[in-house]
Amino acid sequence: MPAMHIVAVLAFDGVIPFDLATPIEVFTRTCLPGGSPGYEVRVCAERPHVDAGAFTLTAPWGLDTLAEAHTVVVPGTADPAAALTPPVRAALRTAAANGTRIASICAGSFVLAAAGLLDGLRATTHWIAAGSLAAAHPSVDVDPGVLYVDNGQILTSAGAAAGLDLCLHMIRRDYGSAVAAAAARLSVVPLEREGGQAQFIAHDHPPTPQGAELEPLLTWLQQHLRHDLTLADIAAQAGMSTRTLIRRFRDQTGLTPLQWLHRARVRRAQHLLETTRHSVERIGAEVGFGSPTAFRERFKRTTGVSPQTYRHSFS
Known part of the structure:
Protein backbone atom coordinates (compact mmCIF):
# COMPACT_ATOMS: atom_id res chain seq x y z
CA MET A 1 0.00 0.00 0.00
CA PRO A 2 1.31 3.50 -0.78
CA ALA A 3 2.37 5.88 1.98
CA MET A 4 -0.97 7.67 1.73
CA HIS A 5 -4.10 5.87 0.66
CA ILE A 6 -6.41 8.30 -1.15
CA VAL A 7 -10.16 7.82 -0.67
CA ALA A 8 -12.35 9.74 -3.12
CA VAL A 9 -15.94 10.25 -1.96
CA LEU A 10 -18.16 11.06 -4.93
CA ALA A 11 -20.94 13.61 -4.36
CA PHE A 12 -24.01 14.05 -6.57
CA ASP A 13 -26.99 16.36 -6.46
CA GLY A 14 -29.46 14.84 -4.03
CA VAL A 15 -26.72 12.99 -2.13
CA ILE A 16 -27.85 11.59 1.21
CA PRO A 17 -25.82 13.54 3.82
CA PHE A 18 -25.48 10.60 6.18
CA ASP A 19 -24.06 8.39 3.42
CA LEU A 20 -21.68 11.15 2.37
CA ALA A 21 -20.46 11.92 5.88
CA THR A 22 -19.89 8.31 6.96
CA PRO A 23 -16.78 7.55 4.86
CA ILE A 24 -15.44 11.07 5.38
CA GLU A 25 -15.58 10.75 9.16
CA VAL A 26 -14.43 7.13 9.42
CA PHE A 27 -11.48 7.33 7.02
CA THR A 28 -10.37 10.82 8.10
CA ARG A 29 -10.12 9.74 11.73
CA THR A 30 -8.27 6.47 11.05
CA CYS A 31 -4.77 6.52 12.54
CA LEU A 32 -1.97 4.00 12.18
CA PRO A 33 -0.11 2.64 15.23
CA GLY A 34 2.56 5.35 14.94
CA GLY A 35 -0.08 8.09 14.93
CA SER A 36 0.08 8.95 11.22
CA PRO A 37 -3.17 9.18 9.24
CA GLY A 38 -4.18 6.09 7.33
CA TYR A 39 -6.04 7.90 4.56
CA GLU A 40 -6.37 11.15 2.68
CA VAL A 41 -10.04 11.81 1.96
CA ARG A 42 -11.12 13.90 -1.02
CA VAL A 43 -14.72 14.88 -1.72
CA CYS A 44 -15.15 15.15 -5.48
CA ALA A 45 -18.00 15.94 -7.86
CA GLU A 46 -18.74 16.63 -11.51
CA ARG A 47 -19.46 20.28 -10.64
CA PRO A 48 -18.08 22.30 -7.71
CA HIS A 49 -21.45 22.96 -6.06
CA VAL A 50 -23.64 20.02 -5.03
CA ASP A 51 -27.26 20.26 -3.88
CA ALA A 52 -27.57 18.03 -0.81
CA GLY A 53 -31.18 18.96 -0.12
CA ALA A 54 -30.96 20.67 3.27
CA PHE A 55 -27.76 22.45 2.25
CA THR A 56 -25.39 23.04 -0.66
CA LEU A 57 -21.83 21.79 -0.43
CA THR A 58 -18.69 22.71 -2.32
CA ALA A 59 -16.60 19.80 -3.53
CA PRO A 60 -12.89 20.73 -3.59
CA TRP A 61 -12.02 18.04 -6.12
CA GLY A 62 -13.24 17.17 -9.60
CA LEU A 63 -13.78 13.82 -11.28
CA ASP A 64 -10.13 13.63 -12.27
CA THR A 65 -9.29 12.72 -8.67
CA LEU A 66 -10.90 9.32 -9.26
CA ALA A 67 -7.89 8.47 -11.43
CA GLU A 68 -5.56 9.16 -8.48
CA ALA A 69 -7.64 7.49 -5.78
CA HIS A 70 -6.97 4.05 -4.36
CA THR A 71 -10.56 3.75 -3.11
CA VAL A 72 -13.71 5.41 -4.47
CA VAL A 73 -16.83 5.55 -2.29
CA VAL A 74 -20.20 6.29 -3.90
CA PRO A 75 -22.89 7.41 -1.41
CA GLY A 76 -26.60 7.01 -1.99
CA THR A 77 -28.85 9.67 -3.46
CA ALA A 78 -32.44 10.66 -2.84
CA ASP A 79 -33.37 9.55 -6.38
CA PRO A 80 -31.55 6.26 -7.07
CA ALA A 81 -33.08 6.04 -10.54
CA ALA A 82 -31.63 9.40 -11.67
CA ALA A 83 -29.72 9.13 -14.92
CA LEU A 84 -25.96 8.79 -14.64
CA THR A 85 -24.13 11.50 -16.57
CA PRO A 86 -21.58 10.39 -19.18
CA PRO A 87 -18.61 12.05 -17.41
CA VAL A 88 -19.35 10.28 -14.12
CA ARG A 89 -19.91 6.98 -15.88
CA ALA A 90 -16.65 7.32 -17.77
CA ALA A 91 -14.69 8.30 -14.65
CA LEU A 92 -16.00 5.30 -12.70
CA ARG A 93 -15.37 2.86 -15.52
CA THR A 94 -11.84 4.18 -16.01
CA ALA A 95 -11.14 3.88 -12.30
CA ALA A 96 -12.44 0.31 -12.30
CA ALA A 97 -10.34 -0.58 -15.35
CA ASN A 98 -7.29 0.75 -13.50
CA GLY A 99 -7.96 -1.59 -10.56
CA THR A 100 -9.26 1.05 -8.15
CA ARG A 101 -11.34 -0.31 -5.29
CA ILE A 102 -14.89 1.02 -5.62
CA ALA A 103 -17.52 0.82 -2.89
CA SER A 104 -21.10 2.01 -2.63
CA ILE A 105 -23.20 2.94 0.38
CA CYS A 106 -26.94 2.33 0.36
CA ALA A 107 -28.49 3.38 -2.99
CA GLY A 108 -25.03 4.21 -4.35
CA SER A 109 -25.22 0.67 -5.74
CA PHE A 110 -27.59 2.03 -8.41
CA VAL A 111 -24.75 4.25 -9.63
CA LEU A 112 -22.35 1.32 -9.83
CA ALA A 113 -24.96 -0.76 -11.62
CA ALA A 114 -25.68 2.03 -14.11
CA ALA A 115 -21.96 2.25 -14.81
CA GLY A 116 -21.90 -1.47 -15.59
CA LEU A 117 -19.64 -2.30 -12.65
CA LEU A 118 -21.98 -4.80 -11.01
CA ASP A 119 -22.79 -6.94 -14.05
CA GLY A 120 -22.58 -10.59 -13.08
CA LEU A 121 -21.72 -9.76 -9.48
CA ARG A 122 -23.52 -10.27 -6.19
CA ALA A 123 -24.47 -6.92 -4.64
CA THR A 124 -26.68 -5.42 -1.99
CA THR A 125 -28.44 -2.16 -1.24
CA HIS A 126 -31.02 -0.89 1.24
CA TRP A 127 -33.66 -3.60 1.53
CA ILE A 128 -36.44 -1.22 0.55
CA ALA A 129 -34.73 -0.54 -2.80
CA ALA A 130 -33.51 -4.06 -3.53
CA GLY A 131 -36.47 -4.95 -5.73
CA SER A 132 -36.01 -1.81 -7.81
CA LEU A 133 -32.30 -2.50 -8.26
CA ALA A 134 -32.97 -6.07 -9.36
CA ALA A 135 -35.69 -4.97 -11.79
CA ALA A 136 -33.62 -2.16 -13.31
CA HIS A 137 -30.46 -4.24 -13.57
CA PRO A 138 -31.29 -7.93 -14.09
CA SER A 139 -27.62 -8.80 -14.69
CA VAL A 140 -26.87 -7.98 -11.03
CA ASP A 141 -27.34 -10.71 -8.40
CA VAL A 142 -29.09 -8.61 -5.74
CA ASP A 143 -28.99 -9.96 -2.17
CA PRO A 144 -31.27 -7.81 0.00
CA GLY A 145 -30.58 -9.68 3.23
CA VAL A 146 -26.95 -8.79 4.05
CA LEU A 147 -25.12 -5.73 5.37
CA TYR A 148 -22.47 -5.62 2.68
CA VAL A 149 -20.92 -7.66 -0.13
CA ASP A 150 -17.19 -7.72 -0.84
CA ASN A 151 -16.33 -8.89 -4.34
CA GLY A 152 -12.70 -7.90 -3.96
CA GLN A 153 -12.46 -4.78 -6.10
CA ILE A 154 -16.16 -3.87 -6.05
CA LEU A 155 -18.06 -3.62 -2.76
CA THR A 156 -21.64 -2.66 -1.94
CA SER A 157 -23.46 -2.04 1.33
CA ALA A 158 -26.97 -1.69 2.63
CA GLY A 159 -28.47 1.43 4.17
CA ALA A 160 -27.34 3.80 6.92
CA ALA A 161 -25.17 2.03 9.51
CA ALA A 162 -24.21 -0.73 7.07
CA GLY A 163 -22.09 1.86 5.27
CA LEU A 164 -20.14 2.27 8.48
CA ASP A 165 -19.71 -1.50 8.70
CA LEU A 166 -18.36 -1.52 5.15
CA CYS A 167 -15.88 1.30 5.85
CA LEU A 168 -14.57 -0.53 8.91
CA HIS A 169 -14.31 -3.72 6.85
CA MET A 170 -12.15 -1.91 4.28
CA ILE A 171 -9.94 -0.48 7.02
CA ARG A 172 -9.52 -3.99 8.38
CA ARG A 173 -8.58 -5.21 4.91
CA ASP A 174 -6.02 -2.41 4.55
CA TYR A 175 -4.44 -2.26 8.00
CA GLY A 176 -5.71 -5.13 10.12
CA SER A 177 -8.23 -5.51 12.91
CA ALA A 178 -6.33 -3.46 15.53
CA VAL A 179 -6.46 -0.29 13.42
CA ALA A 180 -10.07 -1.04 12.44
CA ALA A 181 -10.99 -1.62 16.09
CA ALA A 182 -9.52 1.77 17.01
CA ALA A 183 -11.56 3.40 14.24
CA ALA A 184 -14.65 1.58 15.49
CA ARG A 185 -14.09 2.86 19.03
CA LEU A 186 -13.89 6.44 17.74
CA SER A 187 -17.21 5.86 15.98
CA VAL A 188 -18.62 4.22 19.14
CA VAL A 189 -19.67 1.10 17.25
CA PRO A 190 -18.68 -2.56 17.54
CA LEU A 191 -16.36 -4.26 15.07
CA GLU A 192 -18.40 -7.45 15.24
CA ARG A 193 -21.01 -7.14 12.49
CA GLU A 194 -20.07 -9.24 9.47
CA GLY A 195 -21.13 -8.61 5.89
CA GLY A 196 -23.36 -11.66 5.93
CA GLN A 197 -25.35 -10.45 8.90
CA ALA A 198 -28.99 -9.89 8.09
CA GLN A 199 -30.41 -6.45 7.48
CA PHE A 200 -33.29 -5.38 9.68
CA ILE A 201 -35.98 -5.96 7.08
CA ALA A 202 -39.54 -4.89 7.79
CA HIS A 203 -42.02 -7.73 7.23
CA ASP A 204 -45.76 -7.71 7.69
CA HIS A 205 -45.21 -8.53 11.36
CA PRO A 206 -41.72 -7.28 12.22
Whole structure:
Protein backbone atom coordinates (compact mmCIF):
# COMPACT_ATOMS: atom_id res chain seq x y z
CA MET A 1 0.00 0.00 0.00
CA PRO A 2 1.31 3.50 -0.78
CA ALA A 3 2.37 5.88 1.98
CA MET A 4 -0.97 7.67 1.73
CA HIS A 5 -4.10 5.87 0.66
CA ILE A 6 -6.41 8.30 -1.15
CA VAL A 7 -10.16 7.82 -0.67
CA ALA A 8 -12.35 9.74 -3.12
CA VAL A 9 -15.94 10.25 -1.96
CA LEU A 10 -18.16 11.06 -4.93
CA ALA A 11 -20.94 13.61 -4.36
CA PHE A 12 -24.01 14.05 -6.57
CA ASP A 13 -26.99 16.36 -6.46
CA GLY A 14 -29.46 14.84 -4.03
CA VAL A 15 -26.72 12.99 -2.13
CA ILE A 16 -27.85 11.59 1.21
CA PRO A 17 -25.82 13.54 3.82
CA PHE A 18 -25.48 10.60 6.18
CA ASP A 19 -24.06 8.39 3.42
CA LEU A 20 -21.68 11.15 2.37
CA ALA A 21 -20.46 11.92 5.88
CA THR A 22 -19.89 8.31 6.96
CA PRO A 23 -16.78 7.55 4.86
CA ILE A 24 -15.44 11.07 5.38
CA GLU A 25 -15.58 10.75 9.16
CA VAL A 26 -14.43 7.13 9.42
CA PHE A 27 -11.48 7.33 7.02
CA THR A 28 -10.37 10.82 8.10
CA ARG A 29 -10.12 9.74 11.73
CA THR A 30 -8.27 6.47 11.05
CA CYS A 31 -4.77 6.52 12.54
CA LEU A 32 -1.97 4.00 12.18
CA PRO A 33 -0.11 2.64 15.23
CA GLY A 34 2.56 5.35 14.94
CA GLY A 35 -0.08 8.09 14.93
CA SER A 36 0.08 8.95 11.22
CA PRO A 37 -3.17 9.18 9.24
CA GLY A 38 -4.18 6.09 7.33
CA TYR A 39 -6.04 7.90 4.56
CA GLU A 40 -6.37 11.15 2.68
CA VAL A 41 -10.04 11.81 1.96
CA ARG A 42 -11.12 13.90 -1.02
CA VAL A 43 -14.72 14.88 -1.72
CA CYS A 44 -15.15 15.15 -5.48
CA ALA A 45 -18.00 15.94 -7.86
CA GLU A 46 -18.74 16.63 -11.51
CA ARG A 47 -19.46 20.28 -10.64
CA PRO A 48 -18.08 22.30 -7.71
CA HIS A 49 -21.45 22.96 -6.06
CA VAL A 50 -23.64 20.02 -5.03
CA ASP A 51 -27.26 20.26 -3.88
CA ALA A 52 -27.57 18.03 -0.81
CA GLY A 53 -31.18 18.96 -0.12
CA ALA A 54 -30.96 20.67 3.27
CA PHE A 55 -27.76 22.45 2.25
CA THR A 56 -25.39 23.04 -0.66
CA LEU A 57 -21.83 21.79 -0.43
CA THR A 58 -18.69 22.71 -2.32
CA ALA A 59 -16.60 19.80 -3.53
CA PRO A 60 -12.89 20.73 -3.59
CA TRP A 61 -12.02 18.04 -6.12
CA GLY A 62 -13.24 17.17 -9.60
CA LEU A 63 -13.78 13.82 -11.28
CA ASP A 64 -10.13 13.63 -12.27
CA THR A 65 -9.29 12.72 -8.67
CA LEU A 66 -10.90 9.32 -9.26
CA ALA A 67 -7.89 8.47 -11.43
CA GLU A 68 -5.56 9.16 -8.48
CA ALA A 69 -7.64 7.49 -5.78
CA HIS A 70 -6.97 4.05 -4.36
CA THR A 71 -10.56 3.75 -3.11
CA VAL A 72 -13.71 5.41 -4.47
CA VAL A 73 -16.83 5.55 -2.29
CA VAL A 74 -20.20 6.29 -3.90
CA PRO A 75 -22.89 7.41 -1.41
CA GLY A 76 -26.60 7.01 -1.99
CA THR A 77 -28.85 9.67 -3.46
CA ALA A 78 -32.44 10.66 -2.84
CA ASP A 79 -33.37 9.55 -6.38
CA PRO A 80 -31.55 6.26 -7.07
CA ALA A 81 -33.08 6.04 -10.54
CA ALA A 82 -31.63 9.40 -11.67
CA ALA A 83 -29.72 9.13 -14.92
CA LEU A 84 -25.96 8.79 -14.64
CA THR A 85 -24.13 11.50 -16.57
CA PRO A 86 -21.58 10.39 -19.18
CA PRO A 87 -18.61 12.05 -17.41
CA VAL A 88 -19.35 10.28 -14.12
CA ARG A 89 -19.91 6.98 -15.88
CA ALA A 90 -16.65 7.32 -17.77
CA ALA A 91 -14.69 8.30 -14.65
CA LEU A 92 -16.00 5.30 -12.70
CA ARG A 93 -15.37 2.86 -15.52
CA THR A 94 -11.84 4.18 -16.01
CA ALA A 95 -11.14 3.88 -12.30
CA ALA A 96 -12.44 0.31 -12.30
CA ALA A 97 -10.34 -0.58 -15.35
CA ASN A 98 -7.29 0.75 -13.50
CA GLY A 99 -7.96 -1.59 -10.56
CA THR A 100 -9.26 1.05 -8.15
CA ARG A 101 -11.34 -0.31 -5.29
CA ILE A 102 -14.89 1.02 -5.62
CA ALA A 103 -17.52 0.82 -2.89
CA SER A 104 -21.10 2.01 -2.63
CA ILE A 105 -23.20 2.94 0.38
CA CYS A 106 -26.94 2.33 0.36
CA ALA A 107 -28.49 3.38 -2.99
CA GLY A 108 -25.03 4.21 -4.35
CA SER A 109 -25.22 0.67 -5.74
CA PHE A 110 -27.59 2.03 -8.41
CA VAL A 111 -24.75 4.25 -9.63
CA LEU A 112 -22.35 1.32 -9.83
CA ALA A 113 -24.96 -0.76 -11.62
CA ALA A 114 -25.68 2.03 -14.11
CA ALA A 115 -21.96 2.25 -14.81
CA GLY A 116 -21.90 -1.47 -15.59
CA LEU A 117 -19.64 -2.30 -12.65
CA LEU A 118 -21.98 -4.80 -11.01
CA ASP A 119 -22.79 -6.94 -14.05
CA GLY A 120 -22.58 -10.59 -13.08
CA LEU A 121 -21.72 -9.76 -9.48
CA ARG A 122 -23.52 -10.27 -6.19
CA ALA A 123 -24.47 -6.92 -4.64
CA THR A 124 -26.68 -5.42 -1.99
CA THR A 125 -28.44 -2.16 -1.24
CA HIS A 126 -31.02 -0.89 1.24
CA TRP A 127 -33.66 -3.60 1.53
CA ILE A 128 -36.44 -1.22 0.55
CA ALA A 129 -34.73 -0.54 -2.80
CA ALA A 130 -33.51 -4.06 -3.53
CA GLY A 131 -36.47 -4.95 -5.73
CA SER A 132 -36.01 -1.81 -7.81
CA LEU A 133 -32.30 -2.50 -8.26
CA ALA A 134 -32.97 -6.07 -9.36
CA ALA A 135 -35.69 -4.97 -11.79
CA ALA A 136 -33.62 -2.16 -13.31
CA HIS A 137 -30.46 -4.24 -13.57
CA PRO A 138 -31.29 -7.93 -14.09
CA SER A 139 -27.62 -8.80 -14.69
CA VAL A 140 -26.87 -7.98 -11.03
CA ASP A 141 -27.34 -10.71 -8.40
CA VAL A 142 -29.09 -8.61 -5.74
CA ASP A 143 -28.99 -9.96 -2.17
CA PRO A 144 -31.27 -7.81 0.00
CA GLY A 145 -30.58 -9.68 3.23
CA VAL A 146 -26.95 -8.79 4.05
CA LEU A 147 -25.12 -5.73 5.37
CA TYR A 148 -22.47 -5.62 2.68
CA VAL A 149 -20.92 -7.66 -0.13
CA ASP A 150 -17.19 -7.72 -0.84
CA ASN A 151 -16.33 -8.89 -4.34
CA GLY A 152 -12.70 -7.90 -3.96
CA GLN A 153 -12.46 -4.78 -6.10
CA ILE A 154 -16.16 -3.87 -6.05
CA LEU A 155 -18.06 -3.62 -2.76
CA THR A 156 -21.64 -2.66 -1.94
CA SER A 157 -23.46 -2.04 1.33
CA ALA A 158 -26.97 -1.69 2.63
CA GLY A 159 -28.47 1.43 4.17
CA ALA A 160 -27.34 3.80 6.92
CA ALA A 161 -25.17 2.03 9.51
CA ALA A 162 -24.21 -0.73 7.07
CA GLY A 163 -22.09 1.86 5.27
CA LEU A 164 -20.14 2.27 8.48
CA ASP A 165 -19.71 -1.50 8.70
CA LEU A 166 -18.36 -1.52 5.15
CA CYS A 167 -15.88 1.30 5.85
CA LEU A 168 -14.57 -0.53 8.91
CA HIS A 169 -14.31 -3.72 6.85
CA MET A 170 -12.15 -1.91 4.28
CA ILE A 171 -9.94 -0.48 7.02
CA ARG A 172 -9.52 -3.99 8.38
CA ARG A 173 -8.58 -5.21 4.91
CA ASP A 174 -6.02 -2.41 4.55
CA TYR A 175 -4.44 -2.26 8.00
CA GLY A 176 -5.71 -5.13 10.12
CA SER A 177 -8.23 -5.51 12.91
CA ALA A 178 -6.33 -3.46 15.53
CA VAL A 179 -6.46 -0.29 13.42
CA ALA A 180 -10.07 -1.04 12.44
CA ALA A 181 -10.99 -1.62 16.09
CA ALA A 182 -9.52 1.77 17.01
CA ALA A 183 -11.56 3.40 14.24
CA ALA A 184 -14.65 1.58 15.49
CA ARG A 185 -14.09 2.86 19.03
CA LEU A 186 -13.89 6.44 17.74
CA SER A 187 -17.21 5.86 15.98
CA VAL A 188 -18.62 4.22 19.14
CA VAL A 189 -19.67 1.10 17.25
CA PRO A 190 -18.68 -2.56 17.54
CA LEU A 191 -16.36 -4.26 15.07
CA GLU A 192 -18.40 -7.45 15.24
CA ARG A 193 -21.01 -7.14 12.49
CA GLU A 194 -20.07 -9.24 9.47
CA GLY A 195 -21.13 -8.61 5.89
CA GLY A 196 -23.36 -11.66 5.93
CA GLN A 197 -25.35 -10.45 8.90
CA ALA A 198 -28.99 -9.89 8.09
CA GLN A 199 -30.41 -6.45 7.48
CA PHE A 200 -33.29 -5.38 9.68
CA ILE A 201 -35.98 -5.96 7.08
CA ALA A 202 -39.54 -4.89 7.79
CA HIS A 203 -42.02 -7.73 7.23
CA ASP A 204 -45.76 -7.71 7.69
CA HIS A 205 -45.21 -8.53 11.36
CA PRO A 206 -41.72 -7.28 12.22
CA PRO A 207 -39.95 -8.96 15.14
CA THR A 208 -39.49 -6.87 18.23
CA PRO A 209 -35.84 -5.67 18.36
CA GLN A 210 -34.01 -7.64 21.03
CA GLY A 211 -30.69 -5.74 21.09
CA ALA A 212 -31.07 -4.42 24.63
CA GLU A 213 -32.04 -7.86 25.93
CA LEU A 214 -29.18 -9.69 24.21
CA GLU A 215 -26.49 -7.11 24.99
CA PRO A 216 -25.62 -8.52 28.45
CA LEU A 217 -25.42 -12.00 26.95
CA LEU A 218 -23.09 -10.86 24.16
CA THR A 219 -20.87 -9.17 26.72
CA TRP A 220 -20.81 -12.36 28.78
CA LEU A 221 -19.87 -14.39 25.71
CA GLN A 222 -17.00 -12.02 24.95
CA GLN A 223 -15.73 -12.51 28.50
CA HIS A 224 -15.96 -16.31 28.27
CA LEU A 225 -14.61 -16.98 24.79
CA ARG A 226 -11.97 -19.41 26.05
CA HIS A 227 -14.51 -21.65 27.77
CA ASP A 228 -15.99 -24.73 26.10
CA LEU A 229 -19.50 -23.34 25.70
CA THR A 230 -22.42 -25.35 24.36
CA LEU A 231 -25.73 -24.04 23.10
CA ALA A 232 -27.29 -25.25 26.35
CA ASP A 233 -24.72 -23.28 28.37
CA ILE A 234 -25.52 -20.08 26.44
CA ALA A 235 -29.26 -20.62 26.78
CA ALA A 236 -28.91 -21.18 30.52
CA GLN A 237 -26.95 -17.95 30.89
CA ALA A 238 -29.64 -16.12 28.88
CA GLY A 239 -32.42 -17.67 30.93
CA MET A 240 -34.33 -18.93 27.91
CA SER A 241 -34.85 -22.12 25.96
CA THR A 242 -32.39 -23.04 23.20
CA ARG A 243 -35.15 -22.65 20.63
CA THR A 244 -35.97 -19.11 21.79
CA LEU A 245 -32.28 -18.25 21.97
CA ILE A 246 -31.67 -19.36 18.39
CA ARG A 247 -34.70 -17.45 17.12
CA ARG A 248 -33.70 -14.20 18.84
CA PHE A 249 -30.09 -14.49 17.70
CA ARG A 250 -31.21 -14.98 14.12
CA ASP A 251 -33.64 -12.06 14.32
CA GLN A 252 -30.97 -9.74 15.68
CA THR A 253 -27.70 -10.90 14.12
CA GLY A 254 -28.56 -13.22 11.24
CA LEU A 255 -26.42 -15.90 12.94
CA THR A 256 -26.90 -18.77 15.36
CA PRO A 257 -25.38 -18.32 18.83
CA LEU A 258 -22.52 -20.72 18.02
CA GLN A 259 -21.80 -19.02 14.69
CA TRP A 260 -21.61 -15.67 16.50
CA LEU A 261 -19.34 -17.23 19.13
CA HIS A 262 -16.99 -18.67 16.50
CA ARG A 263 -16.68 -15.30 14.78
CA ALA A 264 -16.06 -13.50 18.05
CA ARG A 265 -13.29 -15.99 18.81
CA VAL A 266 -11.70 -15.40 15.43
CA ARG A 267 -11.84 -11.62 15.97
CA ARG A 268 -10.12 -12.03 19.32
CA ALA A 269 -7.53 -14.29 17.69
CA GLN A 270 -6.85 -11.66 15.03
CA HIS A 271 -6.10 -9.12 17.76
CA LEU A 272 -3.74 -11.52 19.54
CA LEU A 273 -1.97 -12.43 16.31
CA GLU A 274 -1.34 -8.75 15.64
CA THR A 275 -0.33 -7.67 19.12
CA THR A 276 1.44 -10.64 20.75
CA ARG A 277 4.17 -13.17 20.00
CA HIS A 278 2.12 -16.07 21.35
CA SER A 279 2.19 -19.22 19.27
CA VAL A 280 -0.75 -20.04 17.04
CA GLU A 281 -1.49 -23.04 19.26
CA ARG A 282 -1.60 -20.89 22.40
CA ILE A 283 -3.83 -18.27 20.78
CA GLY A 284 -6.23 -20.95 19.56
CA ALA A 285 -6.52 -22.29 23.09
CA GLU A 286 -6.89 -18.82 24.64
CA VAL A 287 -9.85 -17.96 22.42
CA GLY A 288 -11.62 -21.26 23.06
CA PHE A 289 -10.86 -23.65 20.22
CA GLY A 290 -10.46 -27.24 21.32
CA SER A 291 -7.51 -28.04 19.07
CA PRO A 292 -4.98 -26.21 16.86
CA THR A 293 -6.49 -27.90 13.82
CA ALA A 294 -10.00 -26.68 14.64
CA PHE A 295 -8.63 -23.18 15.20
CA ARG A 296 -6.74 -23.07 11.90
CA GLU A 297 -9.71 -24.41 9.94
CA ARG A 298 -12.19 -21.96 11.48
CA PHE A 299 -9.79 -19.02 11.15
CA LYS A 300 -9.16 -19.69 7.47
CA ARG A 301 -12.85 -20.26 6.78
CA THR A 302 -13.68 -16.89 8.34
CA THR A 303 -10.80 -14.71 7.08
CA GLY A 304 -9.68 -16.53 3.93
CA VAL A 305 -6.09 -16.95 5.16
CA SER A 306 -4.22 -19.03 7.73
CA PRO A 307 -3.32 -17.58 11.15
CA GLN A 308 0.37 -17.49 10.17
CA THR A 309 -0.36 -15.63 6.93
CA TYR A 310 -2.57 -13.17 8.80
CA ARG A 311 0.16 -12.52 11.39
CA HIS A 312 2.74 -12.00 8.67
CA SER A 313 0.49 -9.43 6.97
CA PHE A 314 -0.68 -7.46 9.99
CA SER A 315 1.66 -7.92 12.94
